[in-house]
Structures are given as C-alpha cells and as structure tokens.
Amino acid sequence: MTLEERKQAFIQLGQFLNDFIQEKTPENSLHFHEQLLEKTESSIHYNGWFTKENIYFSLTQWASALTKENLEEWISNYSLKEKQPKTVAVIMAGNIPLVGFHDFLSILISGNKVLIKQSSNDKLLLPVLVEFLIDVNPTFKEYITFTKDKLENFDAVIATGSNNTARYFEYYFSKKPHIIRKNRNSVAILTNNDTVDDLKPLAEDIFRYYGLGCRNVSKIFIHEDFSLETLFKAVYHWNSIINQNKYANNYDYNKAVYLMSEFKLFDNGFLILKEDTSYSSPIASVFYEKYSNLDDLLEKLDQEKEQIQCIVSNNLKENHVNFGKTQQPKLSDYADNVDTMNFLINL
Structure with a gap:
C-alpha cells in the first residue's frame, strides 16, 4: 500500500465524518453512518463523560483535519519512503473521545502497522472508523489489529497514561523504542x-x-x-x-x-x-x-x-x-511536543 493510497483513504474518512456531522448519508456509506450513530449512542450510555455534544465535537475536529490540504501540509515535512512496515503497539487513553486517533493516524500514514489496546472508557468509536478504512482499502486489514490481551509481537510502543502507569510502561517497554506520555x-x-x-x-x-x-x-x-x-x-x-x-x-x-x-x-x-x-x-x-x-x-x-x-x-x-483553540490542534501539534511521525519513520 503506497503513501498516496493511505492518504486517499484518510481523506475519504474525513469526508465520511463531515457527512456524518452534517447528517448526510450517501448510499455507499449508509452502513457506516448507521454504525457510527449506534456506537455514539452506546458510548453516551457507557461513559457518562461522553456526551453527544463532545463526541460530535471530536468527530468534527477530525473531519476538519483529514482533508487533502491538511494531510499534505503535514506529511510534506517528512521524507516518507516505502519500507518494510514495523508493528507499533499503542496503549490508548480514554479520557476524551478518540483521544488516541492521532497516534493511530500517524502510524498508518508512516507506513507501519498498528496494534491497538484501547481504554475500556473509549472502545466503541474507533472500530467503526477502522471498518470504514478497510472498506475503502482492504489492505488496511493487514495493518490494523485490536487486542484485549497482553501486547506481543511488536517492534515499538506508544503508551499514554498517568504518572504512575508511565513508570510501569517505562520499565516494561525499556528494551523497545518507545514514546511514553505522562500527566500534563x-x-x-x-x-x-x-x-x-x-x-x-x-x-x-x-x-x-x-x-x-x-x-x-x-x-x-x-x-x-x-x-x-x-x-x-x-x-x-x-x-x-x-x-x-x-x-x-x-x-x-x-x-x-x-x-x-x-x-x-x-x-x-x-x-x-x-x-x-x-x-x-x-x-x-x-x-x-x-x-x-x-x-x-x-x-x-x-x-x-x-x-x-x-x-x-x-x-x-x-x-x-x-484563547479558545486548545481543542483544535493541527496535525503537527504533537502531544508532549514529541514528534511522533519522526519517531515512526526512523524505526
């Protein structure tokens, strides 16, 4: 799968999210629209902090970010060469809706495979977006894996947690290339x-x-x-x-x-x-x-x-x-000011 193919898939995902927010339902994405609507409602009942307003706000930010212009501006800063993909494990937080999506996007755009361990607080929305991407390009099925078990068979890790869990992560993943995020x-x-x-x-x-x-x-x-x-x-x-x-x-x-x-x-x-x-x-x-x-x-x-x-x-x-812009970061605004993409392309 080439960089152009990966980029086009995420552009289509951005368009789908934009249609979803605006309550447009093109026939070819009707199934995914219904799935995302259902999982949004389920998330609201499952996690009391995930209101419809906040879920839609998050989806809107990603719809705005995943445009051809934004993706090209972001990746133009890097030398992305086709290479043998590495598997990057991601331990996602669950404090806000789709909080781990930027890591997910970065890993796939960089040409690597992603092994996802979701938080129990935010486990319903991302699988729908993954299903959409696989429908757009079935090769993604080889690149995206979810797990609830112990992380195994990975080459690098990105983990987000509290200061306490970060100490555990740093010890446990010390022998692997890693990005460990603490409380900020x-x-x-x-x-x-x-x-x-x-x-x-x-x-x-x-x-x-x-x-x-x-x-x-x-x-x-x-x-x-x-x-x-x-x-x-x-x-x-x-x-x-x-x-x-x-x-x-x-x-x-x-x-x-x-x-x-x-x-x-x-x-x-x-x-x-x-x-x-x-x-x-x-x-x-x-x-x-x-x-x-x-x-x-x-x-x-x-x-x-x-x-x-x-x-x-x-x-x-x-x-x-x-003022008013903290929840509207650009794709190049990395958590903890650590350049995730640079980390990934140098694995």
Whole structure:
C-alpha cells in the first residue's frame, strides 16, 4: 500500500465524518453512518463523560483535519519512503473521545502497522472508523489489529497514561523504542489588558470535555492587579454545564472538601477558583496563581515545561495557543511536543 493510497483513504474518512456531522448519508456509506450513530449512542450510555455534544465535537475536529490540504501540509515535512512496515503497539487513553486517533493516524500514514489496546472508557468509536478504512482499502486489514490481551509481537510502543502507569510502561517497554506520555496540563496567562470579550473563548479551553483533556486549561496565571470578576463574566455563558450530573457531583464534592479545609475560594455556581501552585486541578475547579513580572513567569513556565501541554494567551508568544483553540490542534501539534511521525519513520 503506497503513501498516496493511505492518504486517499484518510481523506475519504474525513469526508465520511463531515457527512456524518452534517447528517448526510450517501448510499455507499449508509452502513457506516448507521454504525457510527449506534456506537455514539452506546458510548453516551457507557461513559457518562461522553456526551453527544463532545463526541460530535471530536468527530468534527477530525473531519476538519483529514482533508487533502491538511494531510499534505503535514506529511510534506517528512521524507516518507516505502519500507518494510514495523508493528507499533499503542496503549490508548480514554479520557476524551478518540483521544488516541492521532497516534493511530500517524502510524498508518508512516507506513507501519498498528496494534491497538484501547481504554475500556473509549472502545466503541474507533472500530467503526477502522471498518470504514478497510472498506475503502482492504489492505488496511493487514495493518490494523485490536487486542484485549497482553501486547506481543511488536517492534515499538506508544503508551499514554498517568504518572504512575508511565513508570510501569517505562520499565516494561525499556528494551523497545518507545514514546511514553505522562500527566500534563495546560495553562493560561491572563494580563490586565485582557477584556471580558478577549477571555470568552477561554471558556472553551476550560470546559470542553469537562476539563478531562491534557489540552484543557486547569491553571491560570493572573497579574496581581487582575480582577477575577472579569474571568467569571467571560465564562458565564458555559453555566449550563452544571446541569450535567457527573460534573455537578464533582463540583459539589470538591467545593465541600475545599470549604472543610478552610481554603479561600472564588465560586460562581459552576466553577471554583482556588489559589494553588499545582498545575492539575480537580474537575469543576481551576487553580490560579498571581504574577507581577511577565518575563519572570515565562521563564518559570519554560523551566517547568515538562509538566505543561500547552500555554494559552492572547498572542503573548509565537508558540502560545490563542484563547479558545486548545481543542483544535493541527496535525503537527504533537502531544508532549514529541514528534511522533519522526519517531515512526526512523524505526
């Protein structure tokens, strides 16, 4: 299977997802449309965090990413030569819908085979997309394998998990080429120049997927003169999130814990702000930390970059993500800033 054939298959997958989101059902993809609809409904019932809105948001992002222009722009940065494929095992996380799809895409586009071990929290959607790809090009059947058992007969591994599981992964896979991902969080820098309108998109970075993704903002840095009232006004349009039971339960629990510990809190009825030096905040809460000098803060974040997935700001630096864009990464925006494609083509 050539690179062009692989690329064309994923372009067709992107078109299928685009049709699915827009509720178009071409006759040749009617079966897959019905399958994805069924698995979407099943995912909603199986995992309380996987709402229809969030699943469709994820599908929409992949429909947008899998275009001819985007794929060609991405792979043009690499020298992709046809070679004997290696088998790459992928241990996928399950915190947000299709969170492991980028690894899946990268492995196949690079000409390698993928051995997939899915999370039990997100096991229903990807098989439908795989079935579609195999229908487009049956050769994919030789390149894609799912397993629920112990991983065997692989040449390299990409594993995503918590800091605890990462230690196990690093030990267990030490003799194989590997990418091991640990916990990371995203942060936002707010300045006194940021208005309510500037900050409204930041709500998307905080609340999308209920804050469960590594690209979700869980910590904000505010200037010492910044008023948190400005932030509360900016994110208020997401207030209906408190109507989701699992989110509301976390909000109530974390608020109770904080109050019993007599922490000083700011609370607007659906989001808790707590001053804390940590990066990882519980669901329904965001930590904040004050700064007085922006250059000092940027230096601190650079020193602690191993804990940070991305930095969100109003164009403070070229490598920062704009407010509202954390959940819309480009194909070249790699998790943990590790170039997955470069790793794969050099196996």
